[in-house]
Amino acid sequence: MRILMAPDKFAGTLTAVEAAQAMAEGWSRTAPDAEVVTAPMADGGPGFVDVLHASVGGQILAVTVRGPIGVPVPATLLVAGETAYIESAQACGLALLPTEDDGRTPLPGVSSRASTYGVGELISAAIDAGATRVVVGLGGSGTNDGGAGLLAALGATSEPAGVLAGGPERLADVRSVNLDAARARLAGVELVAASDVDNPLLGLRGATNVFGEQKGIVGDEAKLAADAALTAFADVAGRDVANWKGAGAAGGLGYALLLLGGRREPGFTTVAQAVELPDLVAASDVIVTGEGKLDWQSMDGKVPVGVAELAGAAMRPCIVLAGVVEVGNRELRANGIEAAYSLVDVVGEEEAFARPAQSLAALAERVAKTWSRR
Known part of the structure; x- marks a missing residue:
């Protein structure tokens, strides 16, 4: 048997x-x-890289990236052939946020400053390692910046300068976004967002209203402000993409990956096929x-x-x-x-x-x- x-x-x-x-x-x-x-198995969240490494082998590369609140954190990526697998939670995960005494509840307001910059650094490291296909596992994030930090790490610029990397509280001020450098960085690279979440970026089913509370965005006022910041960002970066399935995954990381020409596939399917x-x-x-x-x-x-x-x-x-x-x-x-x-x-x-x-x-x-x- x-x-x-x-x-x-x-x-x-x-x-x-x-x-x-x-x-x-x-x-x-x-x-x-x-x-x-x-x-x-995994669905794109924490454990994504370890699960794939146990099944498909490949080389684990250790890097240091910017964590969600700016403190450097250790992270790994898996390179198997021409494909690199990245676990976004290692760079912007909920476990990396400072918490209340219970060790689980994020401190009030911390997510408003949390950035996905480190995830962009992981993607950049994968490209430098020679990957022509980069699969980003989405899940377990402690961020809600629409992937703006990721875009900044890959070369995107904004007006005013620097707002993309400052967390969602800075996005309310954004007037323009230029993605040319980030898209050029990914030229010739297939980008895949692996996630079990198909929510859009904005609105009642969006990143903030569905997943915000677990990241410390509690109360109607806080949620309205966070969603308004993402709306301001989407208005200048690309509103249509905000409605695509998976744009709201991992606090909007899915949105940034879609903006860069990536495609979404269920995280479970990604792992199931690989193993x-x-x-x-x-x-x-x-x-x-x-x-x-x-x-x-x-x-x-x-x-x-x-x-x-x-x-x-x-x-x-x-x-x-x-x-x-x-x-x-x-x-x-x-x-x-x-x-x-x-x-x-x-x-x-x-x-x-x-x-x-x-x-x-x-x-x-x-x-x-x-x-x-x-």
């Missing part, structure tokens, strides 16, 4: 690679004769995926549903191991998931966070008793 482990990360506790290893270890305790194959997931699914008997919290957002292009769709096409059962399950059986079945199992329900919340790998292995060991041939 062949079991495929294809989980996403368990945010805050396990990377996708660690989760897949823990699941495989636990399953093998119950079914030592089973062939267990791991294929860690040849459809073939792995077809060659397996049971497909196991997972993530930290299986909720309504998971049903909208996230890894578990993406894996389940491939499993359904191959007529293979797909089950989910998650930290917490907040979706009912009816919705699970509607999305091709046979069953979902909660780590917290089995080992308790305290143990799940204190010993995540051991707890996930224990859950996999238990679930294997139902899904393995004996």
Whole structure:
């Protein structure tokens, strides 16, 4: 019997690679004769580079770039053949913002100064490394500047000078944007925005109103001001592109990439194709995926549903191991998931966070008793 482990990360506790290893270890305790194959997954957010490196190999390049609040941060990019893979969260991620005492909530107002400049530096480094195709994973961002900083790092200029790199609070003053130098920097380079988000840049479904609160943009007044700044930016940089699918991804990073001639594709699809997931699914008997919290957002292009769709096409059962399950059986079945199992329900919340790998292995060991041939 062949079991495929294809989980996403368990945010805050396990990377996708660690989760897949823990699941495989636990399953093998119950079914030592089973062939267990791991294929860690990602949708463009944190872990994107590590997941791809584990599957496709290539060379990891270490660089230092400008973080979201201007402090230099270490980052990596993966070069595999002529393609470079970049994880935008390494340069502008939510985890890089200063927080309240709880260690999770961004300080009030910090996102108004946060810039995506470092992501542009990563793209530039990829080009210098010889890449002719650059795939930028979008997700987990702590920024909301419409990718203006990225554009500045690649050579775009503005009037007044310098406003592109100053975070969204500076964009309200922008009068003109010239993208010629940035587009010239990318001449001959295929640019791909890998994201599970298809929101536009502006409005009720835009970057600010849908994702702003998690970045510290709280309250109607703050959201109106942030969206107005992005609107001012889009009015001079290109309003039509602001309405394209994915323009609102990662606080508008998608918008900047589209302005530069990039195209959007679902982040899950990018990774699935790179690791040849459809073939792995077809060659397996049971497909196991997972993530930290299986909720309504998971049903909208996230890894578990993406894996389940491939499993359904191959007529293979797909089950989910998650930290917490907040979706009912009816919705699970509607999305091709046979069953979902909660780590917290089995080992308790305290143990799940204190010993995540051991707890996930224990859950996999238990679930294997139902899904393995004996």
